[in-house]
Amino acid sequence: MSAPAPSMFTPAAKAMTEKLGLKMGRANLDEFAATLMELAKANPNIIAVTSDSRGSGKLGPFGQTFPKQLVEVGIAEQNLVGITAGLAACGKKSFGVSPSCFLTARSLEQIKNDICYSDVPATLIGISSGVSYGALGTTHHSLHDLAVLRAINNLTIIVPADNFESREAIRFAAHATKPVFIRFGKAAMFNLHKPDTTFEAGKAITLREGNDVAFIATGETVVHALLAAGKLAEQGLNCRVISMHSIKPLDVEIILKAGRECRAVVTVEEHMVHGGLGEACAATLLQAGVFKPFRIVGIPDEETVPGAQADIFRHYGISMEGLSEAALKLLK
Amino acid sequence: MATAVLSDHELALKSVRLRKQTLEAIYGAGAGHTGGGLSCLDILNVLYNRILNIAPETFGNANRDRYVQSKGHSVEALYAVLADRGFFPEADLKTICHYQSHYVGHPTRHIPGIEMNTGALGHGLPICIGMALAAKIDSAPYRVFTLLGDGELAEGSNWEAAMAAGHYDLDNLTAIIDHNTLQISGRTRDVCSNEPLDEKWRAFGWAVKIVNGHDFAELTDALSKPAEAGKPTCVIANTVKGKGVSFMEDVAKWHHGVPSEAELKQALAELDAAEAKLKEAK
Numbered sequence: 165m166s167a168p169a170p171s172m173f174t175p176a177a178k179a180m181t182e183k184l185g186l187k188m189g190r191a192n193l194d195e196f197a198a199t200l201m202e203l204a205k206a207n208p209n210i211i212a213v214t215s216d217s218r219g220s221g222k223l224g225p226f227g228q229t230f231p232k233q234l235v236e237v238g239i240a241e242q243n244l245v246g247i248t249a250g251l252a253a254c255g256k257k258s259f260g261v262s263p264s265c266f267l268t269a270r271s272l273e274q275i276k277n278d279i280c281y282s283d284v285p286a287t288l289i290g291i292s293s294g295v296s297y298g299a300l301g302t303t304h305h306s307l308h309d310l311a312v313l314r315a316i317n318n319l320t321i322i323v324p325a326d327n328f329e330s331r332e333a334i335r336f337a338a339h340a341t342k343p344v345f346i347r348f349g350k351a352a353m354f355n356l357h358k359p360d361t362t363f364e365a366g367k368a369i370t371l372r373e374g375n376d377v378a379f380i381a382t383g384e385t386v387v388h389a390l391l392a393a394g395k396l397a398e399q400g401l402n403c404r405v406i407s408m409h410s411i412k413p414l415d416v417e418i419i420l421k422a423g424r425e426c427r428a429v430v431t432v433e434e435h436m437v438h439g440g441l442g443e444a445c446a447a448t449l450l451q452a453g454v455f456k457p458f459r460i461v462g463i464p465d466e467e468t469v470p471g472a473q474a475d476i477f478r479h480y481g482i483s484m485e486g487l488s489e490a491a492l493k494l495l496k
Numbered sequence: 497m498a499t500a501v502l503s504d505h506e507l508a509l510k511s512v513r514l515r516k517q518t519l520e521a522i523y524g525a526g527a528g529h530t531g532g533g534l535s536c537l538d539i540l541n542v543l544y545n546r547i548l549n550i551a552p553e554t555f556g557n558a559n560r561d562r563y564v565q566s567k568g569h570s571v572e573a574l575y576a577v578l579a580d581r582g583f584f585p586e587a588d589l590k591t592i593c594h595y596q597s598h599y600v601g602h603p604t605r606h607i608p609g610i611e612m613n614t615g616a617l618g619h620g621l622p623i624c625i626g627m628a629l630a631a632k633i634d635s636a637p638y639r640v641f642t643l644l645g646d647g648e649l650a651e652g653s654n655w656e657a658a659m660a661a662g663h664y665d666l667d668n669l670t671a672i673i674d675h676n677t678l679q680i681s682g683r684t685r686d687v688c689s690n691e692p693l694d695e696k697w698r699a700f701g702w703a704v705k706i707v708n709g710h711d712f713a714e715l716t717d718a719l720s721k722p723a724e725a726g727k728p729t730c731v732i733a734n735t736v737k738g739k740g741v742s743f744m745e746d747v748a749k750w751h752h753g754v755p756s757e758a759e760l761k762q763a764l765a766e767l768d769a770a771e772a773k774l775k776e777a778k
Contacts, residue, residue: 211633235629238663243622243656250626253612255558256633258626273616274653278623282605282613 172351172474173391177484180391186354192330192384193291193348197222199334200259204230210338211235211251213260215244220350221261221291241266245274245288252279252286257338264290264306264347265297272312279343280318286344287337293323293347294384294434295463298472306347307463310411311439313345320344320365321411325386326356329409332363349384349434351473356386356407368415374402377491378422381432382408382441384473385461385482389432392487403491408441419445423454428494430459432482437462457494461487502545504712505778510580511541512771515740516764517576517589523760525572525593527601531737531750533573535676535709536643539733540577542715543641552583552608559638562627564612566620567645567674568602569752575599575607583609618651620644621671625657628669628728641719643672647679649690655700661728662701669728670719671702674709676737680751697730709733741766 173181189195204210204226212218213235218227227234235251237244241262248260260267267290268275279286290309297304313321320342324330330348337344344365356371363369371386372393379389386407393403404426406418423429429449431442442460449458461481469479477483481490502510514537522528544550548561565574572592579586584607591597598606602615612623620642628640644654661669673693681687690696694704703723707714715733723729737751738744741763744753755763 232633237656237660240656240660242618242653243625243660246619246622246653246657247626247629247660249612250623250628251630252626253623254562254627254630256626256630274619274622277613277616278619 170472170474172477174483174485177391180394180484181354184390184394186356186387189327189353189355191350191352192324192327193222193350195327195330196289196334196348197226199331201226201229203334203338204233207257207338208233209255210257210259213237213244213248213251213258215239215241215262217262217291220263221289223261241271242274245271246278248286248288249274249278249282249284252284253282257285259287259289261289261291263304264293264309265304268306268309268312275313276316280316283318284343285341287340288345290345290347292350294349295468295473295476296349296351298476299470301470302468305468307436307468309347310433310435310441314412314439314444318343319412322365322409323347323383323411324409325383325407326353328355328357328361329363329407333409336363336365347383349473351384353384354387356390366410366413366415368406368408368410368418370404370406370418372403372405374404375425375427376401376403377428377430377494378404378406378426379430379432379487379491380406380408380419380422380441380445382411383434385432385434388477388483388487391484392491395484395488396491411441411444414444414448416448419448420452420454423449423456426456428457428491430461430487430491430494432487433462434482435462437464459490459494461490505774507541507545507712509771509774510545511538512740512767512774514541514573514576514580516767517586518572519755519760519763521572521576521589521592523755524590525601526754527593528572528754529569529752530754531678531744531747532567532570532645532674532676534739534741534744535735535737536567536570536674537573537739538710538712539643539672539674539715540573542712542719544577544581546716547719548641550609552581555609559636561638562611562624562640564620564624564642565603565614566617566642567648568614571601571603574603578607578609617645617648618653621654621657624669625660625664625666628661628666629664631668632664632666638668640669641672643674645679646673646675646677646690646693647684647687649673650688658697658700658702665726666728667722667724667726670722670731671728672731672733674735675732676735678737678746678748678751680748682748693732701727702730703727704730704732706732706734709735710739740770
């Protein structure tokens with residue numbers, strides 16, 4: 165028997181998920197694989213390209229069901245991106261699927277030139293992103309990907325928070341005529357959205373209204389912001405929670421509205437504090453002349469603490485407890 | 497195929513004229529890659545006038561052959577050939593590298609006839625694997641070609657791609673190597689030797705042909721059809737960097753040397769003389 169994985173939630177946070185009525189879904193990556201399978205059934209032009217990553221990309225069943233729609237290139241990420249671009253240039257709806265740590269570092273030049281500059285309708289899927297690979301260490305973390313990709317023209321960047329956002333992001337990408345990057349983690353995610361929610365790339369989703377503190381969070385950190393808002397409500401504070409699934413284009417309007425209407429803003433991301441969502445929000449607010457107490461919660465610029473994703477989140481305050489404390493400090 | 501089949505003699509005359517245009521374009525731009533442009537010009541001439549089923553009016557055809565110039569820096573030669581084939585007016589060559597001109601110093605899809613944006617080395621072959629795979633998946637008849645510099649082969653991505661092409665039996669893919677043996681710092685074998693090239697490509701599962709890259713008949717023969725069923729084709733075209741201009745031939749500094757007015761004049765005079773000689777020979 166292996167040791168139990170460290171829990172992402174303290175008993176108090178677990179209790180809060182129940183209080184908020186959150187139901188556990190599956191890993192966003194599983195949702196991606198299932199959605200791609202469904203789309204590929206209807207569209208034979210959908211091709212998945214993998215770099216010995218079909219297992220980690222949950223594409224085993226996809227490859228078995230649609231062997232002609234999966235291209236395996238071996239452990240060669242530069243080639244993966246080039247091939248994904250070439251397929252897209254010749255009419256295929258190609259999805260290049262590879263761990264985000266390798267995909268967005270080793271083959272960054274292919275992303276910049278072959279996909280974005282050449283403007284082909286390809287989608288890149290960064291799997292096991294952020295610190296999903298936790299204890300495997302820094303080689304396997306992608307805490308730079310949003311920063312480097314934001315600095316490249318002509319790329320939509322989506323970081324889904326739950327199964328709904330994941331499913332919708334893949335559907336969006338399957339019909340996109342422009343380059344798209346989507347970033348997935350591997351942990352099971354709580355479902356955060358009401359059934360009638362609509363998804364649009366570039367338009368963030370407000371999960372909870374409130375004017376005391378605005379949490380602007382992205383990806384697998386959103387649930388923690390939601391729990392923090394629940395905890396702060398118990399202290400009489402009404403906090404807004406925004407799921408900023410699109411890092412680019414950024415929903416400038418919703419950020420400015422939050423900055424103008426709330427007393428403080430906390431951004432949350434599974435990314436280094438440099439160059440990610442937080443700095444994007446800060447630039448948006450500052451340039452519009454909106455000055456509010458502001459804090460970027462993410463992974464600081466240091467050698468990341470060893471541990472599983474849950475350990476790393478807890479260590480850096482990406483938790484109900486950490487985020488509510490960060491919010492309270494801003495209000496003091 | 498091109499609309500009219502040109503004889504070797506007609507191609508030779510065209511090459512001289514295209515060399516002049518390439519040099520004038522580089523002079524006008526005040527920047528460019530002279531040596532490699534002149535070394536690959538005969539290859540481009542054969543590709544666009546004898547091999548590729550590409551024409552301006554049918555460029556949107558899904559079954560057109562695909563050509564991706566991996567050695568994107570030899571863009572002036574490519575632009576000269578595309579203008580000659582009617583993809584855009586020859587006058588556009590005067591705008592290369594100018595403010596707000598789409599004719600930047602490496603190929604972009606803003607220019608009619610360009611398939612993919614290239615310029616960073618080691619990108620063309622992986623892209624072409626994707627294109628060739630798309631053709632195979634669709635059972636489409638088109639062929640895919642790329643042109644690589646020999647110095648460019650130091651980029652590891654080429655070998656990732658070479659391995660995949662062999663693995664996928666991409667006999668609809670042809671990689672041409674402009675083997676002029678020089679790169680910016682000197683002889684490729686001195687900078688970081690990649691010889692023997694033919695053995696390397698064969699070891700990766702390719703059929704290899706070695707030709708004189710300035711011989712129209714040899715180039716035509718090697719490029720007209722895949723060398724071997726079930727294998728990608730590598731055509732190692734032995735060329736001379738700076739071909740056609742005596743003082744530029746086989747001199748590394750002309751990799752990205754831009755001719756002065758006097759040098760341009762001298763080069764054009766040499767090419768005029770070559771043209772006159774060719775016309776006489778007819």
